[in-house]
Structures are given as C-alpha cells and as structure tokens.
Amino acid sequence: MTHTAPITPDRNTPNPEPTAIARIVSFWKLFMRNRSAVVGLVILVCVISLAILAPLIYPTDPFRMVGRPMSPPLDGYLFGTDTLGRDIMAGIAHGARTSLMIGLIATIVALGIGGLIGGLAGYYGGWIDEILMRVTEVFQTIPSFIFAILLVAVLTPSIENIIIAIAVVSWPALARLVRGEVMSMRNREFVQANVVMGMADWRILLLQVLPNCLSPIIVAASLLVATAILIESGLAFLGLGDPNVMSWGFQVGAGRSVLRQAWWICTFPGIAIMLTVLAINLVGEGLNDALNPRLREREQ
Amino acid sequence: MLTARLTFILRRILQAIPILLAIMIINFLLLKLAPGDAADVLAGEAGSATPEYMAELRERFGLDQPVAVQLVKYLGRVAVLDFGFSFRHEMPVTELVLDRLGPTLILMVTTITIAVGVGSLLGVLAAVGLNTWRDSFISVLALVSYATPLFWVGLMLILLFSVRLGWFPTSGMETISAFHTGWDRVWDIAHHLVLPALTLSLFYLALYTRLMRASMLEQQGMDYVTTARAKGLTDRWITFRHVLRNALLPVVTMAGVQVSSLIGGSVIVETVFGWPGLGQLAFESLFARDLNLLMGIFFLSAVLVLVVNLVVDILYTMLDPRIELS
Numbered sequence: 001m002t003h004t005a006p007i008t009p010d011r012n013t014p015n016p017e018p019t020a021i022a023r024i025v026s027f028w029k030l031f032m033r034n035r036s037a038v039v040g041l042v043i044l045v046c047v048i049s050l051a052i053l054a055p056l057i058y059p060t061d062p063f064r065m066v067g068r069p070m071s072p073p074l075d076g077y078l079f080g081t082d083t084l085g086r087d088i089m090a091g092i093a094h095g096a097r098t099s100l101m102i103g104l105i106a107t108i109v110a111l112g113i114g115g116l117i118g119g120l121a122g123y124y125g126g127w128i129d130e131i132l133m134r135v136t137e138v139f140q141t142i143p144s145f146i147f148a149i150l151l152v153a154v155l156t157p158s159i160e161n162i163i164i165a166i167a168v169v170s171w172p173a174l175a176r177l178v179r180g181e182v183m184s185m186r187n188r189e190f191v192q193a194n195v196v197m198g199m200a201d202w203r204i205l206l207l208q209v210l211p212n213c214l215s216p217i218i219v220a221a222s223l224l225v226a227t228a229i230l231i232e233s234g235l236a237f238l239g240l241g242d243p244n245v246m247s248w249g250f251q252v253g254a255g256r257s258v259l260r261q262a263w264w265i266c267t268f269p270g271i272a273i274m275l276t277v278l279a280i281n282l283v284g285e286g287l288n289d290a291l292n293p294r295l296r297e298r299e300q
Numbered sequence: 301m302l303t304a305r306l307t308f309i310l311r312r313i314l315q316a317i318p319i320l321l322a323i324m325i326i327n328f329l330l331l332k333l334a335p336g337d338a339a340d341v342l343a344g345e346a347g348s349a350t351p352e353y354m355a356e357l358r359e360r361f362g363l364d365q366p367v368a369v370q371l372v373k374y375l376g377r378v379a380v381l382d383f384g385f386s387f388r389h390e391m392p393v394t395e396l397v398l399d400r401l402g403p404t405l406i407l408m409v410t411t412i413t414i415a416v417g418v419g420s421l422l423g424v425l426a427a428v429g430l431n432t433w434r435d436s437f438i439s440v441l442a443l444v445s446y447a448t449p450l451f452w453v454g455l456m457l458i459l460l461f462s463v464r465l466g467w468f469p470t471s472g473m474e475t476i477s478a479f480h481t482g483w484d485r486v487w488d489i490a491h492h493l494v495l496p497a498l499t500l501s502l503f504y505l506a507l508y509t510r511l512m513r514a515s516m517l518e519q520q521g522m523d524y525v526t527t528a529r530a531k532g533l534t535d536r537w538i539t540f541r542h543v544l545r546n547a548l549l550p551v552v553t554m555a556g557v558q559v560s561s562l563i564g565g566s567v568i569v570e571t572v573f574g575w576p577g578l579g580q581l582a583f584e585s586l587f588a589r590d591l592n593l594l595m596g597i598f599f600l601s602a603v604l605v606l607v608v609n610l611v612v613d614i615l616y617t618m619l620d621p622r623i624e625l626s
Binding site for chain 2: 134135140141142143144145146147148150153154155226233238239240249252253256270273275278281282
C-alpha cells in the first residue's frame with residue numbers, strides 16, 4: 001500500500017502536507033498499478049503523437065488527391081485511398097488533430113458553464129439553486145444529440161459552432177456533479193473560517209472549495225472528452241462537420257456509399273475513433289481509481 | 301393508494317409543463333437565430349422576389365411584429381400542435397412527424413427490450429462469476445461497445461451480414477415491392493429490423509450490463525442475503541429470487557434516463573439503415589434546410605422523453621412500494 005493516511009484523519013491538527021512531488025509520485029504509482037489504464041495511456045499517447053506529427057508526416061492538404069481513387073490498403077498507401085483518391089491514413093492523422101482538439105476544447109467550455117452554474121447553485125443554495133437546477137433540468141430533458149444537430153444546423157457548421165453545440169449539450173451533468181461537491185464542502189469548517197475572515201465569495205469558491213473537489217471533476221471531464229469526440233464524429237458523419245477540416249466522422253460518412261466496393265474507407269477511420277475513445281475511457285477509469293483509492297478497495 | 305398514485309401522476313404532469321414551455325422558448329429562439337426567415341426561404345424557392353412582395357410575405361407570417369408578440373403567437377400555435385408547414389414535403393409538419401413516429405417507436409421499443417433484457421442477463425452472469433474469464437470477457441465487451449460510434453457499428457454489421465453473408469437486407473423497413481400483408485409483413489419488417497435494432501442496442505447493452513453487475517454486487521452484500529443464506533437457501537435461489545429483483549431497480553431508472561440519448565442514437569441508426577422513422581426525417585430535413593420540420597421533430601422527441609420518464613416513475617412506484625409517492 002502506498003497511501004498511509006489514517007482512516008479517520010484528525011481534522012483539527014493539520015497533517016504534515018506531503019510535497020507536490022511526493023503526491024504526484026504516489027498518484028503515478030497507483031495509476032500504474034491499473035493495467036488497463038496503462039494500456040489506455042499508451043494508446044492515447046500514440047494518438048496524441050500522431051496528431052502532433054500529422055503536419056510533418058503528411059505535409060500536404062489531406063483533402064488533396066494523391067492517387068488512384070479507391071485503391072485498396074497497402075497498394076501504395078497504408079490504408080488505401082477513398083473515392084476521390086485521397087490518402088486515408090493522411091486523413092486519419094489530420095483527423096486526430098480535429099477530434100482531440102474539439103474534444104478537449106468542448107470539454108473545457110462545458111466545464112466552464114457547468115462549473116459556474118453548479119458552483120453558484122451549490123454555494124448559494126436557496127432560490128438561486130432552485131432556478132439554476134430547473135434550467136439544468138430542462139437541458140437534461142432535451143435529447144442531446146438532436147439538440148446538437150439543431151444547433152449546428154442553425155449556426156452553420158464550423159469548428160467553433162460544433163464546439164459550442166457539444167458544450168451546450170454536455171454541461172448539465174457537470175453542473176450537477178459540481179453542485180453536489182460544492183454543497184458537501186459548503187459547511188465544512190475551513191470554508192466557514194474563510195467566510196468569517198471576510199473573503200469574497202468568488203475567492204472562496206475558486207480558491208478554497210473548488211481545489212478540494214477537483215478529483216471527481218477531473219474524472220468526469222476526462223470521460224466527457226471521450227463523449228465529445230463521439231458526438232463530433234456523429235455530427236461529421238451526418239455531414240455537419242466543418243467542411244474545411246478533415247475529421248474521422250467525415251471520412252466514414254464519405255465512404256458510406258461505396259461500402260460494397262471499398263470496405264477500407266469506412267473501416268479504418270472508425271477504428272481510429274474507437275481506439276481513441278476506448279483509450280480515454282480507460283485512462284479516465286484509471287484516474288478515478290488512483291484519485292479515489294478507498295472507493296476502489298470497497299468495490300473489490 | 302390509488303388516489304395517492306393519481307395525485308402523484310397529476311403532479312408529475314404539472315411539473316412537466318414548465319419544462320415543455322422552456323423547450324418551446326428555446327425552439328423559438330433557435331428559429332430566430334437562424335439566418336434568414338420564412339419569407340427569405342419562400343422568396344428563394346420562387347427564384348426572385350421584389351421588396352414589396354417580401355414585405356407582404358413578412359406581414360402574412362407576422363414576421364413584422366415585435367419578437368415578444370411573435371413568441372406568444374408561436375407558443376399558441378405549438379400548444380395546438382401546429383408546427384407550421386414543411387415547404388419541402390408540402391405537408392403540415394405535424395402530419396409528417398406523426399407519420400414517421402411509428403417506425404421509430406418500433407425500433408426504440410425493440411432496442412430497449414434487447415438492451416435491458418440481455419444487458420441484465422449478462423450483468424448477472426458477470427456478477428455471479430466474479431473475476432472469472434466470463435466476467436472479464438463481458439467487461440471488455442462492454443468497454444469496447446462503449447467506445448464504438450454507432451454509425452460505424454451499423455456499417456460494419458452491414459458489411460458482414462448483408463454484403464458478405466447476405467443474411468439481412470441493407471436498408472429500409474420492408475420490401476415494398478413485395479406487397480406483403482398480415483404475418484408475412486410482420487415477418488418482413490422483423491427481418492429488416494434485426495440489424496438496426498442490434499446496432500442501436502449494443503451501446504445500451506453495455507451500459508445495462510455494467511450497471512446490473514454493479515447493482516448485483518451491491519445487493520449481494522445486504523443483510524437480507526445473509527439472512528437468506530442463514531435460512532439455508534441455495535445460492536441459485538438467493539441470486540434469482542432475492543438479489544436479482546432488487547438489483548433491477550436502478551436498471552429501470554437508467555432505462556428512463558437513457559431514452560433521451562436513445563432518440564439521438566436513432567437519428568444515426570435510421571440514417572445508416574434507411575429506416576423510415578423520425579431520425580431519417582431529421583436527416584432529410586437537415587439537408588433540405590427545412591428548419592420548421594427539424595424544430596417539430598426536436599419538440600416531439602422532447603415530449604417523448606418527458607412521457608417515458610413519467611411512465612418509468614410510475615413503474616418504479618409499482619416495483620418498489622416503499623418509495624414515497626409524495
């Protein structure tokens with residue numbers, strides 16, 4: 001066992017704070033114990049490297065024709081070419097950039113909205129909580145994927161609008177989570193002490209409460225990146241992707257009509273989506289286990 | 301008890317009204333946000349229009365009035381289920397949408413049945429054989445189908461079962477040219493239904509499997525299980541007669557929560573398989589820039605979610621009488 005914290009820590013006498021490095025090391029050890037999380041991390045690092053290196057490996061525009069249309073895999077091109085003779089592997093490499101970027105930014109935006117609404121609702125309670133939670137409920141009732149389709153269709157498809165649409169349909173779950181966490185912190189002694197000290201509400205919320213409920217939020221956010229990538233690929237598949245940016249969903253959608261003649265066009269970008277989402281989910285679960293070690297022991 | 305249940309249902313319906321109202325307002329705002337109004341669309345269809353004609357059109361649709369007045373009028377129309385006219389299909393939106401509701405319901409009910417039924421079964425199997433190869437295999441399967449995009453699963457199933465093996469048709473709901481009637485038609489539709497339902501249910505299957513496994517494990521630690529064991533009941537009896545029934549509760553709740561995402565999934569699946577339901581209609585309206593129609597579908601699907609959640613709540617009180625109706 002790496003963590004030696006007593007089961008009932010005495011809140012009045014502060015424990016000697018472990019240094020940041022020691023904490024990271026113990027977190028890393030816990031994380032590495034989880035084999036599937038490590039597998040996920042390895043895959044994820046590969047996808048990220050591919051995304052970073054894409055402009056170096058495939059410097060030409062991924063939309064450009066490079067070879068004979070619909071040439072099968074390994075016939076000059078690793079994964080073959082599509083109906084217009086575009087290199088599928090080049091598309092996958094550039095698509096990795098799109099997927100990861102949209103997934104990440106949409107999650108950050110959703111965290112901003114959800115954190116603000118959940119934080120305010122949990123911290124102030126009362127009628128503010130009542131109103132904000134009603135609003136959240138409305139957004140949770142709306143079928144999210146159709147709402148995303150509608151938003152992108154109305155706002156016209158572009159990277160920014162896709163990010164907005166994904167964030168708008170994703171924040172409610174985060175808001176609920178943050179609200180619950182903040183509520184449980186609200187009446188703890190250290191928060192009360194800050195109130196007595198006359199610290200401004202936003203500083204207490206941002207500097208005192210939030211850092212203490214970070215771990216479940218990190219886990220939820222990491223899983224949200226995976227969901228965001230899935231939503232983005234679905235939108236792009238339906239033809240609602242940014243027309244100027246290569247994406248995996250677009251590739252699958254473009255190959256759909258020739259599925260019978262050229263199976264590879266749809267197959268490989270789909271595998272890329274699956275592996276990436278799987279990797280992020282595994283890492284997310286690994287984070288969960290490493291950040292909440294006690295929960296893990298209870299489950300086993 | 302019966303009156304308590306009735307007041308409970310009534311109160312839940314009343315609670316749904318503000319949510320519906322909010323969704324209608326969001327709908328209206330989106331309509332306002334969209335570039336170009338109905339007059340522009342009509343003028344575009346006609347090819348050319350004079351400014352006088354445009355002004356006349358705007359007046360006819362009430363587009364020259366203040367936004368607040370337009371909103372009230374819009375709410376009034378939606379309240380009587382009037383979503384306007386679909387210019388592409390030359391039909392009232394309400395009629396079109398109700399027409400396509402049937403196939404979507406067939407697909408969704410089948411999917412929920414498969415997902416909850418098979419998912420619960422797999423979850424029980426995983427929980428009973430905890431940490432054996434069976435458990436690991438089911439867990440891996442759940443993880444993978446969690447990560448796979450629906451449209452890709454659909455295409456791969458088509459590739460395998462329709463193109464390579466030729467077992468199932470690639471698209472549509474029935475063989476229209478065959479003019480089947482009676483049971484032949486039912487059989488034909490079921491044949492077409494297999495792949496889309498399988499595709500849509502995979503994700504939820506994984507979800508319910510994991511949920512059921514966790515729920516079973518939680519229930520197994522309860523006091524009543526110890527009591528049952530002390531009474532000398534067999535493990536099998538305890539698992540199926542006692543633990544299973546209690547473990548099902550969270551699965552039922554989840555089924556209600558998931559309906560909203562199921563509708564989203566059906567847009568994709570219906571598009572892939574050419575299933576003539578609401579989802580495909582949404583896809584078509586997307587390409588025709590038929591926003592009226594898209595809004596109508598959006599609103600109806602939100603209503604569907606509210607109704608299903610209400611039904612699940614009522615079902616829940618029947619499954620677990622301890623739950624306070626108040």
